[in-house]
Amino acid sequence: MKTAKDNKIALVTGGGSGIGLAIAQKFVHEGIFTIIIGRDEKKLQHAKEKLGELCEFISCDLTDLKAIPVMVKKIVDQYGKIDVLVNNAGINMKKEFLDVTDEDFQKILQTNVSAVFSLSREVVKFMVEKNVGSIINISSMASQYGIPKVIAYTASKSAIEGMTKAMAVELSPKGIRINCIAPGFIATDMSAAALNNDPERKQKVMSRTPMGALGKPADIGDAALFLASEGSKYITGVVLPVDGGNSVGF
Ligand code: NDP
DSSP, X not given: OOOOTTOOEEEEETTTSHHHHHHHHHHHHTTOEEEEEESOHHHHHHHHHHHGGGEEEEEOOTTOTTHHHHHHHHHHHHHSOOOEEEEOOOOOOOOOGGXXXXXXXXXXXXXXIIHHHXXXXXXXXXXXXXXXXXXXXXXXXXXXXXOTTOHHHHHHHHHHHHHHHHHXXXXXXXXXXXXXXXXXXXXXXXHHXXXXXXXXXXXXXXXXXXXXXXXXXXXHHHHHHHHHSGGGTTOOSOEEEESTTTTTOO
């Protein structure tokens, strides 16, 4: 069996880009052996080159629920444990409410909720054996207040926050902590490009953010590192906004 020696082992879904990649970078920098999961081999390869020795990648479509238990067992067989799971992979879709089809709605829920549930359950099966673990779910400030044209996304992120609290209470006696990070506007490649092409929207976003700037993926990485660490050992079931004050008011 390949061992990761004394390192913690973390899984980061969607770790090939954006926020997930920044989380993986923070973990690796801290000496956490990080396994990133995604579908796009090119992205994953790029992340592996960037992160080096302390990183591995696994290609998996998380909407394939049958693949999840097989993947988790393989990881545990190879590395012996999973200390940290970051459920970061997520998709969004911007559509007027009346244009959202049942298929659209299901697609978002499959990736953003069902996959999070299934992966968490499979990982928890092994965490309970060790009586320790930290799960970090990435929701969104969309769950704090209504944003038009993202109905399915908002529903999915609110579901994750509810799931976080219920799991935190149930799994606390087993030594497993579950927390959520709710990012505000974070300048990933995709979101920054969208805002730069729409100066009016960019202005609106800035005026709604007390700190007056977009967040950086590394800001979410720092919060995830804290929630994965011993420093947060008495924290479970929280939804931590990392949003430049956006959820507080403007
Ligand atoms: P990205 O699109 O860069 O990252 C999403 C990642 O999810 C991709 O790497 C993608 O990998 C992975 N992914 C999507 N579907 C699947 C799937 N079926 N199976 C496996 N992996 C999948 O977006 P961000 O970094 O911006 O977003 C990361 C998280 O942060 C999301 O949950 C998002 O909702 C949340 N968030 C982002 C905000 C922002 O402003 N950027 C604000 C609030 C929340 P691949 O292509 O390889 O499948």
